[in-house]
Amino acid sequence: MGNPVDHSKSPWIHARFAQLTGEPVEYGKRLIGMDEFVPAVRAFIAEGGKGCNITLPFKFEAASLVDSCSERATLAQACNILRFEGGRIHGDNTDGIGFVADVERNAGVRLAGLDVLLLGAGGAAAGVLGPLLQAKPRRVVVANRTLAKAQALVQRHAALAQAEGVDLQAVALDAVTGSYDVVANATASSIAGAAVPVDPRVLKPGALAYDMMYGPAAAGFLQWAGEHGAVGRDGLGMLVEQAAEAFLVWRGVRPPSAQVLAELRQELQR
Secondary structure, three states, X not given: OEOXXXXXXXXXXXXXXXXXXXXXXXXXXXXXXOOOHHHHHHHHHHOOOOEEEOOOOOHHHHHOOOOEEOHHHHHHOOOOEEEEEOOEEEEEOOHHHHHHHHHHHHOOOOOOOOEEEEEOOOHHHHHHHHHHHHOOOOEEEEEEOOHHHHHHHHHHOHHHHHHHOOEEEEEEHHHOOOOEEEEEEOOOOOOOOOOOOOOHHHEEXXXXXXXXXXXXXXXXXXXXXXXXXXXXXXOHHHHHHHHHHHHHHHHOOOOOHHHHHHHXXXXXXX
């Protein structure tokens, strides 16, 4: 459920997971009006729905709808998956698990000890920050156009950052200084077709420049990364890995995400 959803590859991913695991899953996509999220969820439950993914712009609203939620979703105050069981709604957030799995396992970049710049403080950034801190980078800087929003996100994660030994800071987008091993774009700049919101000097030579969007929306960011000596990566792997974690929450079975990611990249090249 989201707005927009036409571009979503999640139905293809979950159909493939179902084929490979033998699990009985029917998964579709629904375009939800901007003021219609809560009634849409209630209607889906009434139809017999068992769970759903939540995408832009409803992740924060989803968190306010749940009866219970996971620790990672509580910290993010955003949910990207819901599970319906016994008349109750349980919320979770698998975005961060998906991001870390794609960066470390699929891209081969170990985050421990690195300097990371996280652009944005919306639902995607909120979901990513907790698992990112648990990967133990040296430093994470959250940069957002509205500084207060970044500060609130950092404050919620301050205790976790301290426990993990990570230097966690919030800055305004136009006040970012220094250079980073990983720059992760969780802003809406790509989907809006806007310019990358930071100076290329934030990129260390050979840095991983990661856009959480994928497909044509990520093309501008990836081009920017390549032009400035960074290794660009889109968010397709994050999409597949968070979907695999969601599938595990819903069905209790972990699907073969690496195989499905390879197949999806091949599918998109046709």
